[in-house]
Structure formats: C-alpha cells, structure tokens
Amino acid sequence: MYFLSRRHFARNFTLFSSIVVLSYTLMRVMSHDRLTGVFHDGLIAPYLPWFLVGVGAHAWWQGRTSRGGYILGLAMAQMALLEIADATGASLFVAVAISSMFLGCIAAQKFRAVFSGKILVRVGVASYSLYLLHQCIGVTITANVAASLSLDGFWSLWIPMFVAVVMVGCSGLIFLYWEGPLNRWIIKRYGMMLSRKSF
Numbered sequence: 001m002y003f004l005s006r007r008h009f010a011r012n013f014t015l016f017s018s019i020v021v022l023s024y025t026l027m028r029v030m031s032h033d034r035l036t037g038v039f040h041d042g043l044i045a046p047y048l049p050w051f052l053v054g055v056g057a058h059a060w061w062q063g064r065t066s067r068g069g070y071i072l073g074l075a076m077a078q079m080a081l082l083e084i085a086d087a088t089g090a091s092l093f094v095a096v097a098i099s100s101m102f103l104g105c106i107a108a109q110k111f112r113a114v115f116s117g118k119i120l121v122r123v124g125v126a127s128y129s130l131y132l133l134h135q136c137i138g139v140t141i142t143a144n145v146a147a148s149l150s151l152d153g154f155w156s157l158w159i160p161m162f163v164a165v166v167m168v169g170c171s172g173l174i175f176l177y178w179e180g181p182l183n184r185w186i187i188k189r190y191g192m193m194l195s196r197k198s199f
Contacts, residue, residue: 010055014071017048021078028085046087049078053095057102072099123168129179130171138167 001016002009024045027035039045052075060068075095082090104111114120123130142160146152151159 010059010067010071013055014052014074017052017078018074020045021048021081024087025081025085028087046082046090049075049082049090049095052078053099053102057099057106060103061106072103075099122172126168126171126175126179129174130167133171133174134164134167138163 001012005012020039020043024036024039024043027039052071056068056071056075058068059071062068076092076099079090079092079095083092101115105115106112115124138160142163145159145163146156149159
C-alpha cells in the first residue's frame with residue numbers, strides 16, 4: 001500500500017483500516033466464524049489500529065497536527081469497536097496510554113529525554129526480537145509457570161515481570177550477535193548492488 005502511493009499512504013491506510021475493522025466487528029457480532037477468521041488472520045483486523053496509531057503519531061511529528069489528531073481519533077474509535085466486539089488484543093485504555101506517550105515525546109523535550117536513556121534505547125533497538133520472543137515464548141512460559149505454582153492475583157504479577165527481564169536479555173543478545181550483524185550485511189550488499197546499477 002505504501003509503495004503503490006507513498007503520497008497518499010496515510011489516507012489510504014486509514015481508510016483501509018477503518019473498512020477492515022468495521023467489517024470484522026460486524027462479522028464477529030453476527031457470529032460469522034469463517035469470514036471473521038479471514039479478517040482476523042488474513043487482514044490482521046484486531047491489530048490494524050495499533051499501526052494506525054503509528055501513522056497518526058508520525059503525521060503529528062511532521063507538524064501536521066490536525067491530520068495526526070484525526071487519524072489518532074479514528075484509531076481510538078476502531079479500538080473501541082474491537083473492544084465492544086471482545087476482540088483479542090484490543091484495549092482502548094492501552095491505546096490511549098500509548099498514544100499519549102507518543103504525543104508527550106513529540107511535544108515535550110523533557111518527556112522525550114526520559115525515553116532517550118541508554119537502557120531504554122538499547123531495549124528499543126532490540127524491540128523486534130523482544131516482540132517475537134515474548135509474543136509466544138514469554139507468554140507461554142508465564143502461563144505455564146503460574147499454573148504449575150498455582151499462583152494467581154498479586155503474587156502472579158512477579159512471573160511476567162521476571163520473564164520480561166529474561167526476554168529483554170535474550171533479545172539483546174540476539175540483536176548483538178545475529179540481527180545487528182545481519183542488518184549490516186544486508187545494507188552493505190544493498191549498497192554494492194546500487195553502486196553496480198549506477199555504472
């Protein structure tokens with residue numbers, strides 16, 4: 001979608017996300033399992049508003065505050081729809097909190113400085129590996145440990161905190177020894193390919 005029309009990407013993606021989320025919500029409410037599955041698995045409907053938050057924050061960062069605010073508002077509306085439909089991964093409260101964090105970093109230098117510390121920057125650099133590890137492995141370990149120790153309520157909160165620290169450490173090592181070197185290799189090869197084409 002981005003490469004088809006870079007200039008109108010924000011508009012096109014906002015429209016696409018709105019149509020898909022609305023359709024998914026309707027299919028879910030109507031208990032149309034087959035089409036719900038298509039929208040969930042094929043078009044990642046429950047997760048599109050999260051991407052839309054990023055699009056809106058980017059527009060705001062570029063100084064287009066009215067467009068950014070409009071897109072962020074639509075992202076919140078979509079998240080509310082998904083929460084009404086009881087969709088996995090939908091949380092209006094978390095979406096508002098994350099959007100506020102983005103806007104706070106854009107608007108206030110002091111707030112941005114908090115997230116520019118060395119430790120958080122290193123975690124951010126390795127965040128894709130962290131996402132991949134924690135999405136399945138971390139969540140599974142947390143659930144199994146809690147079940148095996150018969151922990152719930154307040155005491156069970158320590159398990160995901162411990163697992164998160166372990167996952168951050170693992171993702172840092174993966175970035176240091178695998179993802180980082182591979183990125184540099186790809187960039188180097190891409191640069192060589194471009195230099196050959198220029199002659």
